[in-house]
Amino acid sequence: MSIGTLGSESLRREMVDRLAADHAAKGLTLRPDVEAAMRVVPRHLYTPGVPLEEAYKDAAVITKRRGEETISSVSAPFLIAEMLGQAADALDGLEGRHVLEIGSGGYNASLLRELVGPVGSVTTVDIDPEVTDRAATCLAAAGYNDVTVVCADAEQPVEPGRRYDLIIVTAGTWDIPPAWRDQVTDNGVLVVPLRTFGMTRSWTLRRSGNRLDSVSDRQCGFVPVQGAGAHQMRYVDIADGVHLRLDEGQQVDPAAVASLLNQPRQEAWAGLSLPPRTVLADLDLWLATRLRPEVCEFVVLTAQEEAVTSGIVAPAWRFGTPATIDHGTFSYRSALRWTDRKFDLGAYAHGSAATAAAGRMVEHMRTWVDAGSPSPALHVLPAATPDGDLPDGAVLDKRHSRTVLTFTPQGGTP
Numbered sequence: 466m467s468i469g470t471l472g473s474e475s476l477r478r479e480m481v482d483r484l485a486a487d488h489a490a491k492g493l494t495l496r497p498d499v500e501a502a503m504r505v506v507p508r509h510l511y512t513p514g515v516p517l518e519e520a521y522k523d524a525a526v527i528t529k530r531r532g533e534e535t536i537s538s539v540s541a542p543f544l545i546a547e548m549l550g551q552a553a554d555a556l557d558g559l560e561g562r563h564v565l566e567i568g569s570g571g572y573n574a575s576l577l578r579e580l581v582g583p584v585g586s587v588t589t590v591d592i593d594p595e596v597t598d599r600a601a602t603c604l605a606a607a608g609y610n611d612v613t614v615v616c617a618d619a620e621q622p623v624e625p626g627r628r629y630d631l632i633i634v635t636a637g638t639w640d641i642p643p644a645w646r647d648q649v650t651d652n653g654v655l656v657v658p659l660r661t662f663g664m665t666r667s668w669t670l671r672r673s674g675n676r677l678d679s680v681s682d683r684q685c686g687f688v689p690v691q692g693a694g695a696h697q698m699r700y701v702d703i704a705d706g707v708h709l710r711l712d713e714g715q716q717v718d719p720a721a722v723a724s725l726l727n728q729p730r731q732e733a734w735a736g737l738s739l740p741p742r743t744v745l746a747d748l749d750l751w752l753a754t755r756l757r758p759e760v761c762e763f764v765v766l767t768a769q770e771e772a773v774t775s776g777i778v779a780p781a782w783r784f785g786t787p788a789t790i791d792h793g794t795f796s797y798r799s800a801l802r803w804t805d806r807k808f809d810l811g812a813y814a815h816g817s818a819a820t821a822a823a824g825r826m827v828e829h830m831r832t833w834v835d836a837g838s839p840s841p842a843l844h845v846l847p848a849a850t851p852d853g854d855l856p857d858g859a860v861l862d863k864r865h866s867r868t869v870l871t872f873t874p875q876g877g878t879p
């Protein structure tokens with residue numbers, strides 16, 4: 466055994482140990498089957514030219530950029546582990562399953578190959594021939610010769626006439642093209658990083674006829690879907706290191722928001738005492754569904770670390786915090802206020818109606834807690850579905866689908 470092999474084995478062991486600890490810290494369990502696959506597949510063989518230590522870090526390895534934008538990568542191990550866990554939980558294990566992976570890198574496809582076993586099958590598709598060539602070469606080098614690699618835009622059916630128990634999408638999308646639903650078997654599962662209200666979650670969606678209903682979700686970020694399903698997301702600067710994330714079609718005057726940010730800050734607090742494990746990603750989607758109909762613009766605030774440490778903004782999460790722009794006022798969910806290992810929720814606002822705007826945001830936070838801190842469920846129906854056939858909830862119309870977010874209060878109906 467070479468020194469390189471020994472080094473990669475111990476680095477891989479450490480990576481998986483860290484993943485198990487990371488899952489536990491989030492209140493999740495790293496499934497034994499997913500853990501076993503991750504202990505076997507040599508990730509460094511999918512990241513040629515990258516130092517061994519980097520191949521086994523818990524981070525994406527960027528493999529292709531277009532200008533400043535990352536368009537392909539070998540995904541971060543924690544994200545892959547969580548998504549495989551979502552899929553395996555929903556299907557009660559992946560042994561013998563037929564799987565389509567959208568977005569290739571080789572690494573995830575070989576983990577899937579381990580999970581489905583000899584009776585199952587794995588097809589991986591990528592829109593970019595450089596990526597499929599690379600994935601095919603790496604899969605062969607690692608000894609996974611039984612993965613089908615296809616180069617195509619996955620907006621359309623990949624192997625016409627075929628259906629899969631699982632489609633796992635590894636690029637961030639704004640919509641669900643009909644082909645994804647139609648290629649999943651009834652009761653089969655689509656795991657997909659889908660953006661709603663500017664926030665991406667990896668949703669596990671189970672097919673039932675022509676609709677998809679979620680069974681779990683996780684916070685995540687991905688390189689964007691390209692091709693026919695591309696949907697622009699852009700960032701505008703409102704101060705040094707502070708940006709607003711906007712969806713295609715959203716219009717915001719960055720200079721106007723920048724000048725609001727220079728006005729004095731008002732704050733409001735919910736007066737709560739919440740335990741550390743509270744899942745605030747759920748609150749953010751709740752706020753989106755409540756605030757969007759009430760304000761001129763619901764946006765997502767992001768900030769560089771320096772902008773937070775220098776106090777320009779103090780958002781709840783610098784990678785994506787709900788924010789609103791409304792009648793000369795800019796407000797956002799603030800950083801948490803901790804007392805005795807419990808925390809309170811608050812909002813900061815700048816502008817002419819700052820006190821009222823911060824108060825309104827905080828009121829929605831209290832309502833979420835009073836409802837039992839419910840988690841969201843997502844329902845995806847065809848674009849032609851009449852209003853009367855939609856579940857009760859916040860409707861977001863997309864190109865191919867009508868998506869509805871619902872929250873079921875603990876022990877109650879939505």
Ligand SMILES: C[S@@+](CC[C@H](N)C(=O)[O-])C[C@H]1O[C@@H](n2cnc3c(N)ncnc32)[C@H](O)[C@@H]1O
Binds near residue numbers: 567568593618619
């Ligand atoms: C994060 S990478 C995939 C990572 C990979 N699954 C792994 O094993 O780590 C996302 C990939 O999605 C691909 N992609 C984007 N849009 C696509 C589309 N419409 N059809 C197929 N592939 C697409 C990109 O070319 C990119 O290589």
